[in-house]
Amino acid sequence: MDFVNQLQRKFIDYSSSLHREGIVDDQFTQLRKLEDENSPHFVMEVASLFFEDCEKLINNMAIALEQKQGVDFKQIEECIHQLKGSSSSIGAMRVKNACIAFRSFSGAQNREGCLRCLQQLSHEYSLLKNKLQTLFRVSVASRCLYVCLVIFCRENEHAEPFPDVLVFQLEKQIVAAGGSIPRVH
Amino acid sequence: VVIYAAGSGDVSDLTAPSSIDLRSVSLLDSDHSLAQVSLFDSVVSEMARNGGVAWMRTTEKIDGYDLSTSDTEEVHVLAVDDSLVDRKVIERLLRISSCKVTAVDSGRRALQYLGLDEEIQKKETNGFDGLKVDLIITDYCMPGMTGYELLKKVKESSAFREIPVVIMSSENVIARIDRCLEEGAEDFIVKPVKLSDVKRIIDYTTTELREGEQREGARAKRRGINKRKQREGDDDLSSSPPSTLSSSTSSSPSSSIQSATAPSSPSTLDSPTRRLKMTSSE
Numbered sequence: 001m002d003f004v005n006q007l008q009r010k011f012i013d014y015s016s017s018l019h020r021e022g023i024v025d026d027q028f029t030q031l032r033k034l035e036d037e038n039s040p041h042f043v044m045e046v047a048s049l050f051f052e053d054c055e056k057l058i059n060n061m062a063i064a065l066e067q068k069q070g071v072d073f074k075q076i077e078e079c080i081h082q083l084k085g086s087s088s089s090i091g092a093m094r095v096k097n098a099c100i101a102f103r104s105f106s107g108a109q110n111r112e113g114c115l116r117c118l119q120q121l122s123h124e125y126s127l128l129k130n131k132l133q134t135l136f137r138v139s140v141a142s143r144c145l146y147v148c149l150v151i152f153c154r155e156n157e158h159a160e161p162f163p164d165v166l167v168f169q170l171e172k173q174i175v176a177a178g179g180s181i182p183r184v185h
Numbered sequence: 186v187v188i189y190a191a192g193s194g195d196v197s198d199l200t201a202p203s204s205i206d207l208r209s210v211s212l213l214d215s216d217h218s219l220a221q222v223s224l225f226d227s228v229v230s231e232m233a234r235n236g237g238v239a240w241m242r243t244t245e246k247i248d249g250y251d252l253s254t255s256d257t258e259e260v261h262v263l264a265v266d267d268s269l270v271d272r273k274v275i276e277r278l279l280r281i282s283s284c285k286v287t288a289v290d291s292g293r294r295a296l297q298y299l300g301l302d303e304e305i306q307k308k309e310t311n312g313f314d315g316l317k318v319d320l321i322i323t324d325y326c327m328p329g330m331t332g333y334e335l336l337k338k339v340k341e342s343s344a345f346r347e348i349p350v351v352i353m354s355s356e357n358v359i360a361r362i363d364r365c366l367e368e369g370a371e372d373f374i375v376k377p378v379k380l381s382d383v384k385r386i387i388d389y390t391t392t393e394l395r396e397g398e399q400r401e402g403a404r405a406k407r408r409g410i411n412k413r414k415q416r417e418g419d420d421d422l423s424s425s426p427p428s429t430l431s432s433s434t435s436s437s438p439s440s441s442i443q444s445a446t447a448p449s450s451p452s453t454l455d456s457p458t459r460r461l462k463m464t465s466s467e
Contacts, residue, residue, distance in 0.1 A: 027377045027379075030379055030380065031274065033380070034277050034278065034281055034380065036281075039277065039280075042277055045273065046270060046273050046274060046277075049269050049270050049273060050270050053268075053269065053270055081326070082268065084355070085268055085270075085271065085355050085376065086268050086269075086270035086271065088355060088376060088377045089268070089270050089271050089274050089376060089377045089378070090270060090274075091377070
């Protein structure tokens, strides 16, 4: 029982901290609502694509800023534009804001400023990635535990039943983290 | 955690509902890596979807198709966006709104799909010829051909000009919106795209499909209304969605007037552009 309580607390805390710290915004919540039993991993899949995109673009910008012959600020602006777009679509608010700040330095063709911005951007990206991966891990583990419990309950009709409240708690925390409850009936 | 069920059926054959016997379910301990946990979850979801055990299904859904829509034909949407993340999001939004979706990554590919590309004849595209496109939704800023250029090409073609085209853009620039509407765009969505945006567009696309004959007249009227509003200099745009944080003038060549960042209610179904069109007809 205590284990489930701990898991539930961790879940809810994590979910709200992401929003409280501005790491994700309402668009992220909107995307979580698009998950259902037919597409239970949608947000995870989009996030993976975003991480790949982000890493590639950050890398490209780092290389561009290293060019001794002269920095191609146009290319950097293009990268920023792409990253701002995708971070906005996934609800990665701090990454998006870092892009906006970055844009003004690249517009001013300020290499030093750009290097600082890129560092900030990398930092925000790492933070987002760690937090989201943790959230996904806890989310999937909860869903598995939930399904196992329900299957166990069903297959052990004559055994001591798990308290309903246990299953209910798990349901609550899955929903609290914005996920969908697997249909088991 | 890996779970497997032994039974009379092959565990990989999830379409044989009665043959999976859960009494011999075993749990194997394994590294709790994300991938493996996801695999388990996917298997369970797959079983749920294919009726591996007696999963309850919602009465409206059979095999993933939502039968609650009044039209038996699904709206087929061609989505165009160079960003993979955005494509995935718009695809999901459209699928959840009961649409068939074809997503491509460029204006060029969109034209190829429609059969409008001069260089590739329609008969050479892979077998999609039978699928009629009911709506095109495209990003504005794309390398190569912009969404605006795609819009123009579609509206110039006699075969496809009737297809409604919706433009999406991360920049809320009035001049850009007007330009697109004048060229015949049905609507303009400011990114990030939400489910309410998509639902609104599908709703009136479905309505327009049913009111086929009136469409041409209605659109011509709206274009007229929009042009008139421009000349009158009506600036009642406070109901537009909030513009992006920083000034977008860096990307807009003309000195466009930004709309006031009055917070608009996201629950309103009317798009700002439709409100524009509506007010002058009242």
